[in-house]
Amino acid sequence: MKGNGAEGAGPPAESSCPPPLEWKFSQVFGERIAGEEVQEVDIISAIEFDKSGDHLATGDRGGRVVLFERTDVKNYGSRKDMEKQDHSISRHPEFRYKTEFQSHEPEFDYLKSLEIEEKINKIKWCQTANHALFLLSTNDKTIKYWKVEEKKVKKISEMNVDAFQAVGNGSISSSSMTSPIGYLPNGGCSERPYGHFSYDLSFPPGGFPSLRLPVVTSQETSLIARCRRIYSHAHDYHINSISNNSDGETFISADDLRINLWNLEISNQSFNIVDVKPANMEDLTEVITSAEFHPTHCNMLAYSSSKGSIRLIDLRQSALCDNHSKMFEEREAPGSRSFFTEIIASISDIKFARDGRHILSRDYMTLKLWDINMDSSPVAIFQVHEYLRPKLCDLYENDSIFDKFDCCLSGDGMHVATGSYSNLFRVFGCIPGCNEATTLEASKNPLRRQVQIPSRPARSLNSFRQGAESPGIDMNGNSYDFTTKLLHLAWHPSENSVACAAMNSLYMYYA
Structure with a gap:
């Protein structure tokens, strides 16, 4: 894969192959002790860095949002001061707990006799203003717009x-x-x-x-989270995605059959821009699984489907964007179809690269990297856990085959990452000819495994596969644990640092 010459445009040419990243454990928040039972409401369900990388937000199944702030930049005064320091000293992003607030509460829809969970599905950061933080959070039905700012606590210091x-x-x-x-x-x-x-x-x-008179002074500051807008009653099905537009004014929300366009300042009205609902629901063959705005072009967005396709749409073409401008779909190899083919082809997450030229998608077995200028096939395919293919029947029986894993890209576009079972996550290099594929376990145990796995040869000049393991081999040498899964992770926007969630614990790694 070759970059387009823009800033953060992607990996260099094939001739330069940098050494693989050496990952190290950095921090952990909320790690459980041995034998401690994790409450369902404490399990992390969403992770997101803001654009600066100085703040990190997590959401959990209990409807809470927890914010972390970076501390190592403050210790050096500013990011420029930190860059001037001796580069021989190893530094990496360090975070501390900032605040938390209850974003969503459990509800009950009496008209449909439906319980609405408080679980946070997605978190997205918005533009900051006046030193206040803004973010969107959503559960299955309701999106909320939050403002988090410091307020001075006024106290009576002297009674005259x-x-x-x-x-x-x-x-x-x-x-x-x-x-x-x-x-x-x-x-x-x-x-x-x-x-x-x-x-x-x-x-x-x-x-x-x-x-x-009494003398009132402001001696302390306290972080206050205030809900500014509530966007509700716009989705009949569960919301799976929200994404901010680069214009800073609008965002989209997607459920199984529709994508709606919102203005941040208008909560009682949205515009339906994609509708895949057929006239007869018996004719339904695929649903929307994820959607995201282009990072720089405010008129473009992409959404993925349960059939393994990605559609790129242009909002300038028509008000209702049922017709896509491009579709990306890997052709099925003849004779490879099975009962599980459509299930494992469903895309659970898509992410635009920072350059806007590439799209990363995650289906059950693989990561695929697409060039939006080439819709014939992906430019790279990464095998995440190919050794599970013989166990698809067992995975279907225990519903693990329906797990939805996140994916993420580094800011420079040279690496991609995603999670797997046994609290493992995998990092791949994106440069053709470089066989970088690393497996890490989310644990602060110093003996955690970091395994370099050989890759298969390149499939073609424009497409290559990496990190395919031998079938039936378990990373830890033990029976594979399908109950512990690393579904959610995020890559720091400007540095090689990954935040990943294992149950109720947040682990930070750097390279």
Whole structure:
């Protein structure tokens, strides 16, 4: 695969083959101790870096969003100051917990007798403004637009009251309980009980002190998350994707049959731009599985289907974009069809490369890298867990074959990554002729495995396969654990750092 010369345009030519990345464990948040039972609501269901890479957000099945902020940049003053430091010192992104908030609550649709889970399906960062963070989060039915900002906590630091007086319910009483003071309308006072006022207008000895008020100061700051918009009642089916547009004003949301276009400032109206619902539902042959806007062209977006195809659409062509401008689909090899062919061909996630020229897709068995200028076949195919092919029947029986794995690309377009079972994730190099394929286990155990796996020869000049393991061989040398799966991960936008979720734990790796 060759780049187009633009900034972050992709890997260099085949002649230069850099050494493979050496991955190291960086951090872990929320790792469970041995024997600890993980609650269902604590399992992470979404991960997303913001565009700067200085903030990371995770969502869980309990409807909570947790934010992390980068700390190593602050330690060096700024990113430029950090770059000026001695490069011989190994540095990598370090994060700390920032705040969390409850984004969604469980609901019940009485019209359809349907329970709506609070689980966060996707999180997307929006443009920052005035030092405040903005992000979108969605469950199956409702999208919310959040603003997270620091608010100064105001406290009363000084009550200007005489030391010999006590404060009670806003009134000031005398320290002597035997002679209560009566306040007169003209400002005078009497030492007689209330109700027996004296008309003596003389001032008390020493006169009245000047009027004093409490002093309010702002000493501390607190992070406040406020929901600014709620976008609801626009999807009949479960929302599987949301994606921000490069114009900073609009975003899309996709369910199984429709894609809607929203304006961030308008929550009660959306435009249906893709509708694949047939007149007769019995004629339904495929559904939408993922959708994403082009990173730089605000008029282009792509969506994937359960049949393994990716459609590129142009919003300038028509208001309803049922007709795609391009379709990317790998042709089926003759004689290779089986009962599981359509199931494992379903694409669970797509991502545009930063250059906007390439699209990465993840189906059950493979990663595929597509060039939008060449729709005949993918430019690269990466085997994620080919050794599971003989076990497809078992995977179908326990429903694991329907697991939806995320995929991600590095900012420079030279590497791609995705997850697998036994809390493993795989990183592949994208340069033709370079056989980089690394398998890592999400664990802070120093003995975690990092295995270099030989790849198959290139299939053609424009397409190559990497990381195909021998069938039946397990990475850990043990029986494969289908109950532990690494579904969600994200790549830092500018550095070789990966955040991945294993159950309720967030692991960070760097190279």
